[in-house]
Each structure stands twice: as C-alpha cells, then as structure tokens.
Amino acid sequence: MRPLFAEIRLDALRDNYRTARxxxxxxxxxxxxxxxYGHGALRCARVLxxxxxxxxxxxxxxxxxxxxxxxxxxxxLLEGVFEADEYRLCAEQDLWCVVQNETQLAMLEASGVSVPLHIWLKMDSGxxxxxxxxxDYALAWxxxxxxxxxxxxxxMSHFARADEPEQPMTLAQIETFDAACRQLGGDESLANSAGLMAHPRARRAWSRAGIMLYGINPLPQGRGPELKPVMRLASRVFGVREIAAGEPLGYGNNFVAKCPTRVGLVACGYADGYPRLASSGSPVAVDGQRTQVIGRVSMDMLTVDLTDLPQAGIGSEVELWGDVVNVNEVAAAAGTIAYEVLCNVKRARFV
Structure with missing residues (x-):
C-alpha cells in the first residue's frame, strides 16, 4: 500500500478551539x-x-x-444562498444564513419560509x-x-488585512462598521482567526475561528498564542540513489548537483496536493531530521537530499509537514499560503 498518510490529531483541534474561544x-x-480546510469536516465537527x-x-x-x-x-452558511428555494431548506434544517447582497435579501423577503430564520447581515466595511x-446597511437591517x-x-463584516497587524486598514474597517451600526440592535461578529489573535477591538459577541483551529498561525513571525498542528502529512522513502557532481535530477534539469549527492525518492507528488512550485529548497524532515526537496516535484513522487543523513534509506519516514516542518514553510516555498496547501491534500490515507 502506498505509504502516504495524513494524520489528523483531533485532540489538537479541540485545544486550538479552546484557545480561540x-x-x-x-x-x-x-x-x-x-x-x-482539508482535514475532514464531519470528523472535525463531531469532535467539537x-x-x-x-x-x-x-x-x-x-x-x-x-x-x-x-x-x-x-x-x-457564510456565502448565503444561491437560489430562493434554499431558504426553505434552511428553515427545515435549522441553518443560519448570511445575507450579503440585495438579491439574497429580496429572495428572503419573497420567500415562504415556514419558520423565521437566524440571519447574519454582512457589511462591506472596506x-x-x-x-x-x-x-445602505441600516436600511437592509x-x-x-x-x-x-x-x-x-x-x-457582521470581514477583514481584508487582519493578518498584517501593523496595517491601519483593520482599525479603519472596525470604525466604519461601528459608525454604520450605532443605532442598530443585535449581536456582532467581526473577528476571523487573525482578527482574534491580533485585534482585541474586533472581539465581539461572536467570532469565527478558521485556520487557527487547524494549528496554523496566520500572523507573521508566529505571533500570538501557541497552536498545535492538526494535520501531519508523511510518506516514506522507497528508492535511493547517488548522483555525481554536475549531474541533473528530475524534470527540466531543475536541480544540478554541486557535489556527490545521495537522493531519496518519496511517494508524494502534486497529484497528492504537495505544491509543484515547492521544488528545490522546500523543507522536509526525514526520520525527524530536517533536509530539503531537490529537483522538481512530479505528479506522484518527489526527491529529497539524503547526503547528510547516512542513517536514512528505504523505509525512512518523510514528514512533508506537521511537527518538525511547519506547513507555512512549505507554502512560502511555493509562493502561496497554508490554506491552499491544506485544502489541496488528496489521495493520502487519513488516519
């Protein structure tokens, strides 16, 4: 059986939720x-x-x-409904619903829902x-x-730059929201994960914790509370070879060895969700020791540098991210964000 697996630590998920709350x-x-975010919605909801x-x-x-x-x-429902009949389902299934534009509001006004709905009314605060x-917000309310x-x-509203604590935009959005809502009643919700962690003024009656639940810090330099990674993605080395100085490796000669190099072949590729752009230089851990991807990530495989790990070989465990390698590091190597990397995981065995 192919050795790629995603370990989902549900105790860590619970701890991260408690931190958020x-x-x-x-x-x-x-x-x-x-x-x-790629971790299994039903599994996560059941434990929380x-x-x-x-x-x-x-x-x-x-x-x-x-x-x-x-x-x-x-x-x-954060996006609200797309068709008028969905309001009936919301009533039948006791679902709460965001209303964020005139079309959704008009469909609700015209609907024949059997019971009144719990609505979150969204403002564009910037x-x-x-x-x-x-x-227009007070009239919609x-x-x-x-x-x-x-x-x-x-x-409710949503922040554009809460993950950049020094940027003044989040404070401006809060002030815009508060000014427009001054005469309106009801609870409020502003903070997403970054808002919770970096902006105390955004903490209102309701918060919405997303990426931080999964142990990913959205703030630069790891600021904020300690979070526990929920997903650990790992595979194994299933081939080893040595290449001489000057020899290329993989598609496109993306990597050329500067010295004799011992290469490990790992069962994971971009078809499994590992980002193709995180090629040479992306960190991995082999048997708990940090090293790096070398060569271009291919569909089903990637190659790692074992030169300084003489004890590693066929069967060695390779952590793509988790406890030793932070998924934010992998995302940065690929020029993207951890959200995308996690959501793309597939074909791995979830344990």
Missing part, C-alpha cells in the same frame, strides 16, 4: 468549510460539537452533509468583496426586521 471572550463558530458554539461552512451543500452526519449544532455598503422572516440578526 478563550481569546474571543464570547461565542465562537468553528469554521469547517472546504472539508475543514460538545463544546463549539456552532459551525460555519461556505454553502448549503456543506451544511447538509453535516446534518446528514448527525451534527445538530448551529451551522452558518474589503469590497461582499456585503452591503455602510450607507430594517427590511429584515420588517419582513417577519427572521428571528435574530447578527451584524
């Missing part, structure tokens, strides 16, 4: 969209359900999969991706109140 000082949704204040997913398909799996806690403009279709309204 303690920072929040209020209620905290556990964000499990995109299959819990006894203490999480609720969950957040992208869309109704993800929410229904959790309901079918027995999750009864509140579930918020990110300019989704949400009602600040000057009033329309929801007058519709007879809602049981509660949580006021």
């Amino acid at each position: 303690a920072l929040s000082g209020g209620r905290t949704l556990a964000v499990v969209k995109a299959n819990a 359900e006894d203490e999480a204040d609720g969950f957040a997913v992208a869309c109704i398909e993800e929410a229904l999969a959790l309901r079918e799996g027995g999750i009864r806690a509140p579930i918020l 990110m300019h991706r989704a949400g009602f403009a600040p000057e 009033q329309r929801l109140q007058a519709s007879g279709k809602v049981t509660a309204i949580v006021r």
Whole structure:
C-alpha cells in the first residue's frame, strides 16, 4: 500500500478551539468549510460539537452533509444562498444564513419560509468583496426586521488585512462598521482567526475561528498564542540513489548537483496536493531530521537530499509537514499560503 498518510490529531483541534474561544471572550463558530480546510469536516465537527458554539461552512451543500452526519449544532452558511428555494431548506434544517447582497435579501423577503430564520447581515466595511455598503446597511437591517422572516440578526463584516497587524486598514474597517451600526440592535461578529489573535477591538459577541483551529498561525513571525498542528502529512522513502557532481535530477534539469549527492525518492507528488512550485529548497524532515526537496516535484513522487543523513534509506519516514516542518514553510516555498496547501491534500490515507 502506498505509504502516504495524513494524520489528523483531533485532540489538537479541540485545544486550538479552546484557545480561540478563550481569546474571543464570547461565542465562537468553528469554521469547517472546504472539508475543514482539508482535514475532514464531519470528523472535525463531531469532535467539537460538545463544546463549539456552532459551525460555519461556505454553502448549503456543506451544511447538509453535516446534518446528514448527525451534527445538530448551529451551522452558518457564510456565502448565503444561491437560489430562493434554499431558504426553505434552511428553515427545515435549522441553518443560519448570511445575507450579503440585495438579491439574497429580496429572495428572503419573497420567500415562504415556514419558520423565521437566524440571519447574519454582512457589511462591506472596506474589503469590497461582499456585503452591503455602510450607507445602505441600516436600511437592509430594517427590511429584515420588517419582513417577519427572521428571528435574530447578527451584524457582521470581514477583514481584508487582519493578518498584517501593523496595517491601519483593520482599525479603519472596525470604525466604519461601528459608525454604520450605532443605532442598530443585535449581536456582532467581526473577528476571523487573525482578527482574534491580533485585534482585541474586533472581539465581539461572536467570532469565527478558521485556520487557527487547524494549528496554523496566520500572523507573521508566529505571533500570538501557541497552536498545535492538526494535520501531519508523511510518506516514506522507497528508492535511493547517488548522483555525481554536475549531474541533473528530475524534470527540466531543475536541480544540478554541486557535489556527490545521495537522493531519496518519496511517494508524494502534486497529484497528492504537495505544491509543484515547492521544488528545490522546500523543507522536509526525514526520520525527524530536517533536509530539503531537490529537483522538481512530479505528479506522484518527489526527491529529497539524503547526503547528510547516512542513517536514512528505504523505509525512512518523510514528514512533508506537521511537527518538525511547519506547513507555512512549505507554502512560502511555493509562493502561496497554508490554506491552499491544506485544502489541496488528496489521495493520502487519513488516519
């Protein structure tokens, strides 16, 4: 059996949620969209359900999969609905729903929902991706109140640069939000993971913890509380060879040895979700010792430098990320972010 596996440490997930909730000082949704950032949404929701204040997913398909799996806690649809009939399903399945534009609001006003819905009304406080403009927000809130279709309204927005603590934009977004909501009632939600960790003024009645649940610090230089990595992706060396100085390795002669080099062949490639652009120089750990990828990552395999690890050979364990190698390092080597790397994992055995 191919030796690539993703170890999911659910105790670490629980600990990270507790850290997020303690920072929040209020209620905290556990964000499990995109299959819990590649970790398994149902698995993660089940282990958190006894203490999480609720969950957040992208869309109704993800929410229904959790309901079918027995999750009864509140579930918020972060993108809201795409079709009017989804409001009926929200009522039937007791799902909470974001309303972020005129189309969604009008569909709700015209809907024949059987019971009032719990709505999160989104403001565009400066990110300019989704949400009602600040000057239109109070009217949208009033329309929801007058519709007879809602049981509660949580006021929310989303930050564009919360993971850059020195940038003034997050404070400007908070001030824009507060000014537009001054006369409106109900709970509020501003903080995502980076907001929770770096911006105390963003901590309101509800927070939304995403990437930090999985042990990934979104802040530069690892600032903030200690988090525990939930996923450890590992494989094994299944071939070893030596190449002479001046010899190339892999597709495109991406790597040329500067000295005699001992090479380990590892069962993991970009078809498994390891980023192709994280080629020569990306860190790995072989039997717990750090070394690096050399040569170009291919579809099913990658090659690592064993020159300074004489004890390593066929059967040696290779950690792609986890306890020794931080997934942020791999993401940086690929010119991307840990979110994308984690969401792309596939074909590995989950244990």
